[in-house]
Amino acid sequence: MAEGLRERKKRETRQRISDIATGLFLEHGFLTVTIADVAEAADVSVNTVYNYFPAKEDLFFDRSAGVVEQLSRWVRGRDEGESAARAVLRELRAEAEAVSPRIGLMQGYDRFMRVIHEAPPLRSRLWSLQQEIHDHLEATLREETGAPDGDPLPGLIAGQISWIHQTVFVTIGREMVAGRNPDEVSREVLVLLDDIEELLSEKVLNYAVRGAQ
Known part of the structure; x- marks a missing residue:
């Protein structure tokens, strides 16, 4: 059960980061927004963002x-x-x-x-x-x-x-x-x-x- 909760939390975190990044890209443009901007808006570390999304483009094409x-x-x-x-x-x-x-x-x-x-x-x-x-x-x-x-x-x-x-x-x-x-x-x-x-x-x-x- 604990393993299932951890996996669900990871999915939720990934989705939240992706949604926040998409909103920033749409508002400010892909080239203007940095991974640091995404991390700050999502209240996570830059490393956490990279753990889920190895490249910035992955944030935009998450699906x-x-x-x-x-x-x-x-x-x-x-x-x-x-x-x-x-x-x-x-x-x-x-x-x-x-x-x-x-x-x-x-x-x-x-x-x-x-x-x-x-x-x-x-x-x-x-x-x-x-x-x-x-x-x-x-x-x-x-x-x-x-x-x-x-x-x-x-x-x-x-x-x-x-x-x-x-x-x-x-x-x-x-x-x-x-x-x-x-x-x-x-x-x-x-x-x-x-x-x-x-x-x-x-x-x-x-x-x-x-x-x-």
Whole structure:
């Protein structure tokens, strides 16, 4: 029981530091705020912050692990008779129809995106995250299809699916920064997803179809 309490306290401390850091970054900018500023605001030592977040960028992208694994989760959860690409398209459509904050369809998302655009280290980390998303999805597709290590197809399909995901997020980010209404943007994203699906080849759309369980 004591071990469980310690772990819960660690999670709470980590979350509190992350929330405080995000607020400071949004208010003052990523480059202006220091780790010492975060530590002071959170009433912890600088070393404590580094114990939870090895790099300053980790404070801003605290939930990146969930983002990296998202496409793989959608692919693994695809329905019987559904391909990997169609599963991702379905999930993105559902998020857009729900005007979901998970894909940036919310007031205030423009502040988040501006912080990234104004900070080269964050733009660099975002690029790295996109590569991690691709690599994680490639590994998932290889596992789901049983493709051998030398088969290039899982990587190529992962690139196509990652492009779908990235295009949607880039479009939403751009429109929200422009001050658009989330409801309006969500409708445009649904049209965009239809356009994207029309561009995809049958080979992409029919890759990794789940058979009967």
